[in-house]
Amino acid sequence: MRSLWRAVDPVTARSILVVCAADGIVGFAFAAITVGADLPLWLPTLLSIVVFAGASQFLLVGVIASGGSLLAAVAAGLLVNARLLPLGLAVGDAVGRGTWRTLIGSHVLTDESAAFALIQPSGERRRAAFWLCGIALFLFWNVGVVAGALVGTTIPDTDALGLDAAFPAIILALVLPTLRSARIGRAVAVGVAIALVTAPFLPAGVPVLLALLGVVVGLPPRRASTPATPALEPSGSPE
Amino acid sequence: MSSVTIGLLVAAGVLAVxxxxxxxxxxxxxARIVPSERVQELLDTGVAVLFCALIATSALIEAQEFVGWARPLGVAVGGVLAWRRAPxxxxxxxxxxxxxxxxxxGLP
Structure with missing residues (x-):
């Protein structure tokens, strides 16, 4: 852990701490809400250790607390976690090799740890940023959850604190530097449009996956010698 | 153990697995692939699209409904500050x- 702190630059380390602090408070609220809904004390702690994916934990507890079936609750949680597969594909190189490394590294793969890895150049700093964020977040999240389960008789109003705006802002600040080409911009515009249009009708998690269709319009050119498509030829239109 | 407890344990276990x-x-x-430059570019684009869609939906929509103006305006201010390279x-x-x-x- 100490060597990880040394391997990332101080600015990144501070940013990771900020994310951990914000998520720790959200974890506290998650546990307080769960216990407040008359669910057992051990449930938020167990979920936070073995699932460790905030949005799916909130969904699972929310569906159960509102009287939904366990099957629906698990399905909702899995759908919202489906994005972890493409995230793992994109930043899996930051995890490293070896059975334990792969298992633990995969478990601490979250939006935040993936985003911190993403903004680092490849190599040692990318690995360090991923692991530092992943491990620190696991610790802060679980400390927050245990505290919330034990003392959370009053549920902190995370909306009144504006913490619901913090998560999108965190990811936005991390992803902005990667939006550097017009091609990526086009793909993002189409993807966001798909997600927003479908979100009112589809379960949480699915619109974000559908957004990946936007990648099609951001495809890099295959080869410099690839002939232009007929539609782009000025004389190609038969009309 | 009550059936409720067993049900919750199974739900937590299935979600975890x-x-x-x-x-x-x-x-x-x-770990199985060594991405070519083109595939790497595709992966980078994909993760940017995924994150931006996640930002947009989590800033605007909750339980399939518009969340109100306070959250997206807060995110927008954060976005502008990030763009201006604020810490x-x-x-x-x-x-x-x-x-x-x-x-x-009083804004929702």
């Missing part, structure tokens, strides 16, 4: 503070 399977699938797949701490605190103050003023 499913989630680690999703995470491992991506990471293991990545990360400032971005996060400003986003939360704007949403909190707008709610204090």
């Amino acid at each position: 499913g989630t680690i399977a999703l995470r491992l699938a991506g990471v293991l797949l990545r 990360f701490v400032v971005v996060v605190i400003a986003a939360a503070a704007v949403a909190a103050i707008l709610r204090l003023l």
Whole structure:
């Protein structure tokens, strides 16, 4: 852990701490809400250790607390976690090799740890940023959850604190530097449009996956010698 | 153990196994491939699209409905600050503070 702190630059380390602090408070609220809904004390702690994916934990507890079936609750949680597969594909190189490394590294793969890895150049700093964020977040999240389960008789109003705006802002600040080409911009515009249009009708998690269709319009050119498509030829239109 | 307890344990267990399977699938797949420059570019684009869609939906929509103006305005202020290269701490605190103050003023 100490060597990880040394391997990332101080600015990144501070940013990771900020994310951990914000998520720790959200974890506290998650546990307080769960216990407040008359669910057992051990449930938020167990979920936070073995699932460790905030949005799916909130969904699972929310569906159960509102009287939904366990099957629906698990399905909702899995759908919202489906994005972890493409995230793992994109930043899996930051995890490293070896059975334990792969298992633990995969478990601490979250939006935040993936985003911190993403903004680092490849190599040692990318690995360090991923692991530092992943491990620190696991610790802060679980400390927050245990505290919330034990003392959370009053549920902190995370909306009144504006913490619901913090998560999108965190990811936005991390992803902005990667939006550097017009091609990526086009793909993002189409993807966001798909997600927003479908979100009112589809379960949480699915619109974000559908957004990946936007990648099609951001495809890099295959080869410099690839002939232009007929539609782009000025004389190609038969009309 | 009551049936309620067993049900909750099974639900937590299935969600945990499913989630680690999703995470491992991506990471293991990545370990099997040495992406060409073109594929790497595709992966970078994909993760940018995924994150931006996540930002947009989590800023605007909850339980399939519009969340109100306070949250997206807070995120927008954070976004502008990030674009102007403000420190990360400032971005996060400003986003939360704007949403909190707008709610204090009565905006949902």
